[in-house]
Amino acid sequence: xxxxxxxxxxxxxxVALVTAWWLISRGSQSFFWPPLSDxxxxxxxxxxxxxxxADVVPSLLRLATGYxxxxxxxxxxxxxxxLSARLRQYCEPVLEFCRSxxxxxxxxxxxxxxxxxxxxxxxxxxxxxxxxxxxNTAEGARAIDEVLRDTARVYRxxxxxxxxxxxxxxxxxxxxTGARQALSIAIILMVISEMFAASNGLGFATVxxxxxxxxxxxxxxxxxxxxxxxxxxxxxxxxxxxxxAWYFGLRRHQ
Amino acid sequence: MRRIAVIVAVVVxxxxxxxxxxxxxxxxxxxxxxxLPASVTAAIHVGIDQGFFEEEGLDLSVETGQGGAALLPAVxxxxxxxxxxxxxxxxxxxxxxxxxxxxxxxxxxxxxxxxTVASANVVLAADPAIRGAxxxxxxxxxxxxxxxxxxxxxxxxxxxxxxDPDGVTFVEMGFADMPAALAQGNVDGVxxxxxFISSLIAEGHHAVEGTNNSDAVPQMPTQLIxxxxxxxxxxxxxxxAMTRALEKTLAYVGEHPDDVxxxxxxxxSELDPDIVARLDLDVYDTEVPRDxxxxxxxxxxxxxxxxxxxxxxxxxx
Amino acid sequence: MTTAPVLAVDHVRxxxxxxxxxxxxxxxxxxxxxxxxxxxxxxxxxxGKTTLLRCIAGLxxxxxxxxxxxxxxxxxxPRGMAVVFQEYGRSLFPWMTVRAxxxxxxxxxxxxxxxxxxLVRDALATVGLDDVHDAYPWQLSGGMQQRVAxxxxxxxxxxxxxxDEPFAAVDAQTRADLEDLVRAxxxxxxxxxxxxxxxxxEAVYLGQRVLVLSNSxxxxxxxxxxxxxxxxxQLSTRALPRFAELRAHVYGLxxxxxxxxxxxxxxxxxxxxxxxxxxxxx
Numbered sequence: 077x078x079x080x081x082x083x084x085x086x087x088x089x090x091v092a093l094v095t096a097w098w099l100i101s102r103g104s105q106s107f108f109w110p111p112l113s114d115x116x117x118x119x120x121x122x123x124x125x126x127x128x129x130a131d132v133v134p135s136l137l138r139l140a141t142g143y144x145x146x147x148x149x150x151x152x153x154x155x156x157x158x159l160s161a162r163l164r165q166y167c168e169p170v171l172e173f174c175r176s177x178x179x180x181x182x183x184x185x186x187x188x189x190x191x192x193x194x195x196x197x198x199x200x201x202x203x204x205x206x207x208x209x210x211x212n213t214a215e216g217a218r219a220i221d222e223v224l225r226d227t228a229r230v231y232r233x234x235x236x237x238x239x240x241x242x243x244x245x246x247x248x249x250x251x252x253t254g255a256r257q258a259l260s261i262a263i264i265l266m267v268i269s270e271m272f273a274a275s276n277g278l279g280f281a282t283v284x285x286x287x288x289x290x291x292x293x294x295x296x297x298x299x300x301x302x303x304x305x306x307x308x309x310x311x312x313x314x315x316x317x318x319x320x321a322w323y324f325g326l327r328r329h330q
Numbered sequence: 331m332r333r334i335a336v337i338v339a340v341v342v343x344x345x346x347x348x349x350x351x352x353x354x355x356x357x358x359x360x361x362x363x364x365x366l367p368a369s370v371t372a373a374i375h376v377g378i379d380q381g382f383f384e385e386e387g388l389d390l391s392v393e394t395g396q397g398g399a400a401l402l403p404a405v406x407x408x409x410x411x412x413x414x415x416x417x418x419x420x421x422x423x424x425x426x427x428x429x430x431x432x433x434x435x436x437x438x439x440x441x442x443x444x445x446t447v448a449s450a451n452v453v454l455a456a457d458p459a460i461r462g463a464x465x466x467x468x469x470x471x472x473x474x475x476x477x478x479x480x481x482x483x484x485x486x487x488x489x490x491x492x493x494d495p496d497g498v499t500f501v502e503m504g505f506a507d508m509p510a511a512l513a514q515g516n517v518d519g520v521x522x523x524x525x526f527i528s529s530l531i532a533e534g535h536h537a538v539e540g541t542n543n544s545d546a547v548p549q550m551p552t553q554l555i556x557x558x559x560x561x562x563x564x565x566x567x568x569x570x571a572m573t574r575a576l577e578k579t580l581a582y583v584g585e586h587p588d589d590v591x592x593x594x595x596x597x598x599s600e601l602d603p604d605i606v607a608r609l610d611l612d613v614y615d616t617e618v619p620r621d622x623x624x625x626x627x628x629x630x631x632x633x634x635x636x637x638x639x640x641x642x643x644x645x646x647x
Numbered sequence: 648m649t650t651a652p653v654l655a656v657d658h659v660r661x662x663x664x665x666x667x668x669x670x671x672x673x674x675x676x677x678x679x680x681x682x683x684x685x686x687x688x689x690x691x692x693x694x695g696k697t698t699l700l701r702c703i704a705g706l707x708x709x710x711x712x713x714x715x716x717x718x719x720x721x722x723x724x725p726r727g728m729a730v731v732f733q734e735y736g737r738s739l740f741p742w743m744t745v746r747a748x749x750x751x752x753x754x755x756x757x758x759x760x761x762x763x764x765x766l767v768r769d770a771l772a773t774v775g776l777d778d779v780h781d782a783y784p785w786q787l788s789g790g791m792q793q794r795v796a797x798x799x800x801x802x803x804x805x806x807x808x809x810x811d812e813p814f815a816a817v818d819a820q821t822r823a824d825l826e827d828l829v830r831a832x833x834x835x836x837x838x839x840x841x842x843x844x845x846x847x848x849e850a851v852y853l854g855q856r857v858l859v860l861s862n863s864x865x866x867x868x869x870x871x872x873x874x875x876x877x878x879x880x881q882l883s884t885r886a887l888p889r890f891a892e893l894r895a896h897v898y899g900l901x902x903x904x905x906x907x908x909x910x911x912x913x914x915x916x917x918x919x920x921x922x923x924x925x926x927x928x929x
Contacts, residue, residue: 107406107426107427107428108403108406108407184506184507184510187503187507187510187511187514187516188510188514191514191516192501192503192511192516192517193516221737222737223732223734223737223738224737224738224740226701226704226706226730226732226738227730227732227738227739227740229705229706229723229724230704230705230706230724230728230729230730231724231729231751231752231755231799231803232724232726232752232755232756233751233752233755234755237751237754237755241740241743241751242740245740245742248742271502272502272503272507273472273501273502273503273507273511273516274501274502275476275499275500275501275502280502284476284477287419287475287476287477287478288422288426288477288635289402289422289423289425289426289428290426291426322741322742322743322783322785323741323742325783325785325786326741326783326785329785329786330785
């Protein structure tokens with residue numbers, strides 16, 4: 077019952093907005109603002125046919141690869157930086173510099189060494205996603221309880237167990253925060269990376285529709301990107317609830 | 331409640347004032363034209379200097395924006411009255427139901443005069459094995475925008491040379507990024523224009539035979555000035571005045587290329603003066619050529635980019 | 648005593664150096680603990696009790712002298728030593744169940760799976776927690792959490808069990824229960840226990856010896872032998888006149904320590920051994 081109610085609460089505003097969009101755009105004659113019904117009608121024929129394999133899947137693969145690499149690199153570097161005060165002193169100015177560079181301006185430079193293929197697009201995604209993960213992880217590693225660290229030492233946890241059971245889990249609330257921020261950045265960069273030297277992808281196809289004045293198809297691409305974003309956010313929430321069940325429980329008990 | 335009504339009224343007035351063409355007391359109209367950030371745009375400044383627009387009661391301001399399709403929504407929504415675009419974009423837009431109409435010619439096919447540098451686009455390659463258009467089969471070519479003049483004409487050039495146009499992979503990138511991509515070997519050819527052509531040739535790259543725009547579509551205009559069907563109906567006098575001013579400008583600049591050259595730095599301040607001196611600017615059409623547009627329409631239909639036969643009559647004045 | 652000391656604290660000195668500031672926390676600590684003993688350490692707050700315990704546990708490097716565990720100098724936590732910390736809520740892994748918390752150190756010791764299951768079950772039964780194996784620590788009361796920490800230490804099978812004010816944060820009734828639990832475990836398992844506390848009653852009630860520490864920089868003020876019967880009981884033991892005498896004596900020492908005493912002053916109630924090591928440092 078409570079689940080039902082919270083689901084209804086969460087769905088209320090989106091449903092209202094979509095309904096409003098549907099009603100306002102109904103019968104629209106404006107070339108650039110077609111009726112929502114036309115846009116929705118385009119979703120299936122536009123994206124579920126040949127483009128699913130040619131555009132949607134490559135985009136999602138690049139997104140997944142870039143995101144996974146950013147997580148791995150961000151967590152490892154973040155733990156190292158969080159645990160070593162000296163390393164932190166060395167890295168802090170560089171980190172501040174790096175994370176304030178918007179990845180799109182790096183694309184021409186990335187193209188110089190990574191070419192124009194999937195590798196370049198994955199690197200663009202990584203170059204934007206890695207910072208929130210890294211900085212949050214470093215913060216999380218610093219925040220790991222000292223008593224718990226002593227406990228791990230006293231009971232002579234070996235490096236692998238220390239990493240898995242103490243560092244990774246101890247920093248996990250912060251890591252998850254960084255990973256959530258990184259996810260939305262990843263989706264944005266997936267689209268942006270496809271605007272440079274691309275020949276396929278969801279963002280690429282959407283821009284091409286805009287170029288060739290296929291406006292309902294363009295809107296359907298935007299809609300699909302939004303749907304993918306929402307789906308990934310929901311999936312993220314599910315994983316978060318599992319991984320951080322202990323943390324939410326702990327906070328409720330405090 | 332009253333206060334809200336007042337605020338709404340003020341906002342509406344402000345928006346209307348911002349959108350509507352301002353008309354000064356002396357009857358001069360504020361008008362905006364959107365053009366490419368390219369050397370040819372210098373010609374419009376010559377026209378303004380010569381007073382051709384003032385004579386027609388127009389206070390013209392020039393906005394430079396991205397080319398291809400980007401200016402069409404701005405004109406369609408009334409944010410600017412006029413703009414230039416390629417015949418390919420314009421015919422695509424009409425096919426999708428966007429009412430755009432050409433009012434005047436702008437730049438022609440840009441075939442280079444002897445001893446000058448062509449302003450038209452051509453494919454440049456590094457690999458000496460790529461000599462003619464047919465050699466692009468199986469290669470990757472960078473163009474500035476997909477589904478536009480670049481891929482349409484290159485595919486036609488490859489087809490005419492006996493190659494398979496589907497064998498060419500096109501990637502989209504800015505003209506400025508192309509030289510590095512070519513040097514890195516990320517692409518085999520780049521479809522580019524001045525000033526990049528000169529510098530790439532100086533670096534040892536070569537033009538691929540048969541890939542000039544005019545090889546696929548002889549005398550193809552590269553840019554046309556257009557407006558929206560809505561403006562033609564609502565304000566035919568304005569459109570007529572603009573058309574007359576543009577015609578005077580085009581007639582003048584054709585005979586005074588040095589005036590245009592003098593205005594190139596107004597548009598492209600960072601361009602090397604040496605290149606400015608060598609640029610061939612004698613590329614303006616004085617009337618809209620119909621046959622090349624018909625040819626573009628045929629190619630669009632052949633490629634399946636448009637669903638109906640190209641609406642040439644609807645597009646032309 | 649003929650047995651070799653399991654733990655030897657040999658003229659340990661600890662100076663915390665940070666920037667230009669050097670703070671001498673421990674000046675000269677010297678004592679030994681024999682295998683199977685239960686020794687309590689008391690002292691005023693700020694006496695460096697925790698510093699001492701962390702040095703013994705190998706969590707902190709000493710500045711001078713050394714700590715020997717079963718004859719070998721300590722550098723880092725040795726095998727065969729377990730610690731129960733005061734902050735039970737912070738020493739259990741909140742993302743692990745009770746069972747996993749107790750089992751983890753055994754896994755790291757490479758105890759085979761079947762043996763681990765037995766050890767975990769026995770240890771939890773010993774501390775009276777048979778039915779919370781799958782609970783998370785934060786779902787338990789403070790006293791129960793500290794029992795889990797004790798079970799973890801017990802299952803680990805240590806030769807020496809260090810306890811750092813383990814019951815400072817639980818209520819009085821729970822505390823009494825836990826004190827008896829420690830006594831019971833000690834006598835049943837034969838483990839050596841070093842029990843740090845600021846509670847004089849607790850020290851006298853639990854220990855065979857009570858080491859009274861001075862203020863920081865710390866020395867041992869006196870090593871008090873507790874000559875109470877081995878079988879202790881919260882009511883009858885605490886009612887013994889001898890308990891009261893020992894309690895008064897230790898109380899007097901702690902008061903002296905608070906006033907900054909480094910050596911024991913002449914005291915009519917003095918019993919037990921005077922600190923023979925004291926003279927070396929002054």
